[in-house]
Amino acid sequence: xxxxxxxxxxxxxxxxxxxxxxxxxxxxxxxxxxxxxxxxxxxxxxxxxxxxxxxxxxxxxxxxxxxxxxxxxxxxxxxxxxxxxxxxxxxxxxxxxxxxxxxxxxxxxxxxxxxxxxxxxxxxxxxxxxxxxxxxxxxxxxxxxxxxxxxxxxxxxxxxxxxxxxxxxxxxxxxxxxxxxxxxxxxxxxxxxxxxxxxxxxxxxxxxxxxxxxxxxxxxxxxxxxxxxxxxxxxxxxxxxxxxxxxxxxxxxxxxxxxxxxxxxxxxxxxxxxxxxxxxxxxxxxxxxxxxxxxxxxxxxxxxxxxxxxxxxxxxxxxxx
Amino acid sequence: xxxxxxxxxxxxxxxxxxxxxxxxxxxxxxxxxxxxxxxxxxxxxxxxxxxxxxxxxxxxxxxxxxxxxxxxxxxxxxxxxxxxxxxxxxxxxxxxxxxxxxxxxxxxxxxxxxxxxxxxxxxxxxxxxxxxxxxxxxxxxxxxxxxxxxxxxxxxxxxxxxxxxxxxxxxxxxxxxxxxxxxxxxxxxxxxxxxxxxxxxxxxxxxxxxxxxxxxxxxxxxxxxxxxxxxxxxxxxxxxxxxxxxxxxxxxxxxxxxxxxxxxxxxxxxxxxxxxxxxxxxxxxxxxxxxxxxxxxxxxxxxxxxxxxxxxxxxxxxxxxxxx
Ligand SMILES: Cc1ncc(C[n+]2csc(CCOP(=O)(O)OP(=O)(O)O)c2C)c(N)n1
Numbered sequence: 001x002x003x004x005x006x007x008x009x010x011x012x013x014x015x016x017x018x019x020x021x022x023x024x025x026x027x028x029x030x031x032x033x034x035x036x037x038x039x040x041x042x043x044x045x046x047x048x049x050x051x052x053x054x055x056x057x058x059x060x061x062x063x064x065x066x067x068x069x070x071x072x073x074x075x076x077x078x079x080x081x082x083x084x085x086x087x088x089x090x091x092x093x094x095x096x097x098x099x100x101x102x103x104x105x106x107x108x109x110x111x112x113x114x115x116x117x118x119x120x121x122x123x124x125x126x127x128x129x130x131x132x133x134x135x136x137x138x139x140x141x142x143x144x145x146x147x148x149x150x151x152x153x154x155x156x157x158x159x160x161x162x163x164x165x166x167x168x169x170x171x172x173x174x175x176x177x178x179x180x181x182x183x184x185x186x187x188x189x190x191x192x193x194x195x196x197x198x199x200x201x202x203x204x205x206x207x208x209x210x211x212x213x214x215x216x217x218x219x220x221x222x223x224x225x226x227x228x229x230x231x232x233x234x235x236x237x238x239x240x241x242x243x244x245x246x247x248x249x250x251x252x253x254x255x256x257x258x259x260x261x262x263x264x265x266x267x268x269x270x271x272x273x274x275x276x277x278x279x280x281x282x283x284x285x286x287x288x289x290x291x292x293x294x295x296x297x298x299x300x301x302x303x304x305x306x307x308x309x310x311x312x313x314x315x316x317x318x319x320x321x
Numbered sequence: 322x323x324x325x326x327x328x329x330x331x332x333x334x335x336x337x338x339x340x341x342x343x344x345x346x347x348x349x350x351x352x353x354x355x356x357x358x359x360x361x362x363x364x365x366x367x368x369x370x371x372x373x374x375x376x377x378x379x380x381x382x383x384x385x386x387x388x389x390x391x392x393x394x395x396x397x398x399x400x401x402x403x404x405x406x407x408x409x410x411x412x413x414x415x416x417x418x419x420x421x422x423x424x425x426x427x428x429x430x431x432x433x434x435x436x437x438x439x440x441x442x443x444x445x446x447x448x449x450x451x452x453x454x455x456x457x458x459x460x461x462x463x464x465x466x467x468x469x470x471x472x473x474x475x476x477x478x479x480x481x482x483x484x485x486x487x488x489x490x491x492x493x494x495x496x497x498x499x500x501x502x503x504x505x506x507x508x509x510x511x512x513x514x515x516x517x518x519x520x521x522x523x524x525x526x527x528x529x530x531x532x533x534x535x536x537x538x539x540x541x542x543x544x545x546x547x548x549x550x551x552x553x554x555x556x557x558x559x560x561x562x563x564x565x566x567x568x569x570x571x572x573x574x575x576x577x578x579x580x581x582x583x584x585x586x587x588x589x590x591x592x593x594x595x596x597x598x599x600x601x602x603x604x605x606x607x608x609x610x611x612x613x614x615x616x617x618x619x620x621x622x623x624x625x626x627x628x629x630x631x632x633x634x635x636x637x638x639x640x641x642x643x644x645x
Binding site: 028029031032033036053055056057058059060081083084086087119120121122123124125290291292293295296297298299300302303304 | 341342343344394400402403404405406408420421422423424454455457458459460485486487488492493494559615616617618619621623624625632633
């Protein structure tokens with residue numbers, strides 16, 4: 001058996017629907033059509049009345065999910081693209097995120113964001129929004145990089161009593177495969193050592209983990225051992241695992257696909273610099289997309305976001321410092 | 322209309338050949354409505370088209386080459402490879418490049434119309450198109466209300482093509498007809514058969530004339546069926562056969578050609594000549610765009626600001642290429 005990242009997301013939703021009658025799925029074209037990316041294929045047929053097509057109304061979709069959650073349901077919301085979640089931004093950050101803090105009533109909703117860039121998808125179908133949502137207290141932000149995590153973390157997202165922003169990467173949908181689904185899973189909030197090494201730490205998440213692993217392979221051939229840490233969730237952020245890795249290697253490069261200003265990479269660097277300054281043998285570095293909207297043409301796109309090529313350049317530079 | 326259809330077909334075939342990056346979205350079955358919008362507008366008006374408006378774009382004055390350049394990512398195109406496919410326009414010419422977020426163009430057109438009012442420019446209209454799915458957005462409701470309150474010369478054209486991607490109209494809105502929304506906001510509403518070119522030209526023309534004459538926003542709702550998938554990746558297997566066989570499923574291009582023949586305004590041979598001419602024009606436009614350079618990431622200035630001195634770090638000192 002070979003399961004893709006996308007299929008893992010579908011199977012997690014199937015399992016959530018089967019295990020818990022409070023779960024329902026709401027989003028554009030998620031019903032009979034099975035979703036724009038087919039992440040809900042056949043679920044409407046299997047669970048009649050619980051996988052519902054929504055009008056093109058992200059603000060109302062999230063608002064309704066909040067209402068249903070208050071009443072004890074466990075909605076899973078599919079945004080057709082992460083980029084369109086901005087239309088529901090008010091409900092997500094002002095309402096869902098603050099609800100429990102204001103009222104002590106939990107707001108357990110899962111908002112799935114097909115995130116990140118793919119070739120040719122341009123400025124409105126490519127964005128990585130994890131940093132935006134992580135900024136707001138009251139939200140959990142998951143960024144699975146593997147098929148196993150896509151499955152187990154989505155199930156966890158549905159079970160958690162808080163609003164979860166689930167950033168699934170569109171590029172990984174078909175590119176990643178696993179032999180089987182996990183029976184036991186690492187909990188959200190723990191980072192994973194994706195590859196161990198002693199010369200340098202690359203912290204990454206989502207699709208960038210795979211670019212970082214490719215760089216680690218490449219540099220291993222030259223005798224450099226890079227440790228790759230996969231954050232798995234960016235909020236909570238597992239500072240302990242990152243710090244322990246930096247303690248072993250003395251060098252830190254943090255890589256993210258999102259825009260450079262602020263964000264996850266800045267947060268990681270800030271924490272390591274302020275709490276682990278004495279562990280560092282060189283200034284910590286970060287690599288992000290360029291500070292422009294995501295370009296349409298593949299020539300521009302491949303240079304706009306970090307890739308194994310640009311990460312390798314940054315890693316080599318850091319190793320020389 | 323014919324040129325729009327053939328250009329769309331060419332893009333679809335380039336897509337199938339793997340020569341286009343990203344998706345291709347065509348307007349098959351919606352050309353009559355779209356062309357009526359482009360045709361009713363004048364220089365100085367504002368047009369904010371949507372994905373299925375190739376025909377209207379051409380009628381408003383876009384060249385087939387500009388369309389091809391954007392799909393093929395030529396640096397000489399209006400979007401220079403930065404944005405692609407349907408997201409193109411020339412704002413200085415009143416022709417807006419859409420963002421994907423549905424409904425978002427309505428208040429922007431309102432703002433442009435407001436600005437013209439501030440500047441004392443009269444007799445202009447702003448037209449924007451939407452699908453029935455787009456009418457479910459907050460921006461649609463806020464934008465229509467805003468235009469009504471300000472009595473702006475906005476013409477909002479809704480192509481109710483029965484499906485928003487796979488979602489049938491019944492799951493998009495529950496009112497009898499979308500044109501009833503007009504009354505709720507205090508604007509004039511018009512409904513029409515979007516498969517009939519004559520009806521489109523008349524009704525859209527009337528709405529545009531009303532707006533131009535100062536009668537405030539106009540909502541036009543056309544009934545038709547999308548005769549293709551949502552994009553070229555979609556086989557539209559969810560479309561109801563009964564709808565396809567109904568008059569709504571007629572091909573507006575064939576209907577228009579039959580009408581011309583019936584009226585004895587053209588001979589059958591003329592139609593063939595027109596088709597050949599349009600095909601040749603399209604082939605030339607695509608060939609030209611294909612010869613043009615694609616963006617070079619190492620020459621790109623990676624600068625998102627107009628205030629160049631405020632760009633942080635990288636690229637701020639490289640000059641912006643001249644507008645083409
Ligand atoms: C705010 C927003 N949400 C979701 C989408 C994704 N999306 C793109 S086109 C589309 C369907 C549009 O249907 P409709 O408005 O009826 O236009 P049609 O494609 O039928 O012409 C959807 C859901 C979007 N572009 N904008």
